[in-house]
Amino acid sequence: MAAKHSLPKDKINFLLLEGVHDRAVESVRRSGYESLRVESTALEPGALKEALAGVHFLGIRSRSHITEEILDAADKLTAIGCFCIGTDQVDLDAARKRGIPVFNAPYANTRSVAELVLAEIIMLMRGIPEKNMAAHRGEWLKTAAGSHEVRGKTLGIVGFGHIGSQLGILAEGMGMNVIFHDIVDKLPLGNARPASSLTEVLQQADIVSLHVPDTDQTRGMIGKRELAAMQTGSRLINASRGKVVDIPALAEALKSHHLAGAAIDVFPSEPSGPDETFVSELRGMDNVLLTPHIGGSTREAQENIALDVAGKLVRYSDNGSTMGAVNFPEVALPDHATARRILHIHRNEPGVLQAVNSVFSEAGVNIVAQYLQTMPDVGYVVMDAETGDATRIIRGLEAIPATIRTRYLY
Ligand SMILES: NC(=O)C1=CN([C@@H]2O[C@H](COP(=O)(O)OP(=O)(O)OC[C@H]3O[C@@H](n4cnc5c(N)ncnc54)[C@H](O)[C@@H]3O)[C@@H](O)[C@H]2O)C=CC1
Numbered sequence: 001m002a003a004k005h006s007l008p009k010d011k012i013n014f015l016l017l018e019g020v021h022d023r024a025v026e027s028v029r030r031s032g033y034e035s036l037r038v039e040s041t042a043l044e045p046g047a048l049k050e051a052l053a054g055v056h057f058l059g060i061r062s063r064s065h066i067t068e069e070i071l072d073a074a075d076k077l078t079a080i081g082c083f084c085i086g087t088d089q090v091d092l093d094a095a096r097k098r099g100i101p102v103f104n105a106p107y108a109n110t111r112s113v114a115e116l117v118l119a120e121i122i123m124l125m126r127g128i129p130e131k132n133m134a135a136h137r138g139e140w141l142k143t144a145a146g147s148h149e150v151r152g153k154t155l156g157i158v159g160f161g162h163i164g165s166q167l168g169i170l171a172e173g174m175g176m177n178v179i180f181h182d183i184v185d186k187l188p189l190g191n192a193r194p195a196s197s198l199t200e201v202l203q204q205a206d207i208v209s210l211h212v213p214d215t216d217q218t219r220g221m222i223g224k225r226e227l228a229a230m231q232t233g234s235r236l237i238n239a240s241r242g243k244v245v246d247i248p249a250l251a252e253a254l255k256s257h258h259l260a261g262a263a264i265d266v267f268p269s270e271p272s273g274p275d276e277t278f279v280s281e282l283r284g285m286d287n288v289l290l291t292p293h294i295g296g297s298t299r300e301a302q303e304n305i306a307l308d309v310a311g312k313l314v315r316y317s318d319n320g321s322t323m324g325a326v327n328f329p330e331v332a333l334p335d336h337a338t339a340r341r342i343l344h345i346h347r348n349e350p351g352v353l354q355a356v357n358s359v360f361s362e363a364g365v366n367i368v369a370q371y372l373q374t375m376p377d378v379g380y381v382v383m384d385a386e387t388g389d390a391t392r393i394i395r396g397l398e399a400i401p402a403t404i405r406t407r408y409l410y
């Protein structure tokens, strides 16, 4: 078999990093894949490149940065599973151009993040971070000054997606008023009210919580000007991505007591594991609750994520389905018990499908079913074919100039 990824299961290698939940390992093994390496931390780029040699399926969380350079070193990489929601740690376009779909778990830790933020809202509104720090130093900060019930207060949510909207419902359950800002028109769940702008949210909220992805537009979206727009004595929560907030500007706003407190779970630069020191200008500030990017780190979420993402990787390996891929044409495929299935990933150029079909007709092989989805730059076509000379077909497909990769499923 000529295609480099047309392999029996015992030759397919999985690498799972960053301590993904054991259920992922069980799920992969149960599906017949025994060649599995599991690491509890992220790997620094040099070690990652080495570890990726011969690996077909890679599983990561948020700390592994899969750049174009890393992808170039991963000669056999077939798919990547992000065992989390965010996929900003992967160069998604570069992966697609190399024929590598990237999967994630878009809902599996939503509730965990919303619950943590809900708890932080009460903690911050009661000034718990500074009272806790004081008590650890032997001080007795028993005071109601600056302490508030959350009932009747306004929560401003930036990014009213899965987490933001779930948080809104929970916060309304505690009697809060919810306003939100999103760049997309969103159904205002419960009594939540869309604001006319980000500034309106910042000006009106007693506490602001950020739930946007890391994008060119969101990086640095909360800086000096936006912090100044927030009410004096208000609070900020960020459990989205670290680069969304300008940390030096936040530190300044907290030191000057313009902001009364903050809870920050994500940072522009995060340690790759427990042995690396966490460095931040926010360290040592009494009115800041710092957590090590654990918004989604509950046993429930990690188990759900493990099953979801491992299932997507195995399905792509066994069946070719790309449903749930975040960077790739999504093709839903039935089982192919009796047919031979051939997958062809190509640059989306005129004439490719004609060339693909010619390979089959020249080999005298009938295509029983064909599935196609395209994105502007990449197309993915799957053929279920009658018995024929698979080697000849694979060679023919590989000879098409626009071919990125071809797989033959056993
Ligand atoms: N701290 C943690 O452990 C976790 C952090 N996250 C982060 O939370 C983010 C949000 O997660 P979900 O709610 O599931 O994502 P989502 O995609 O459902 O929602 C994000 C929302 O932000 C909106 N948005 C995008 N750009 C915007 C902008 N410039 N201004 C205003 N709104 C904008 C989108 O339209 C969308 O409604 C993830 O992308 C991830 O980075 C997710 C899970 C765990």
Ligand SMILES: O=C(O)CCC(=O)C(=O)O
Pocket (backbone or CB within 6 Å): 061, 062, 063, 083, 084, 085, 086, 087, 109, 293, 296, 297
């Ligand atoms: O738990 C993790 O490693 C990352 C969680 C997260 O930020 C996400 O799901 O986007």
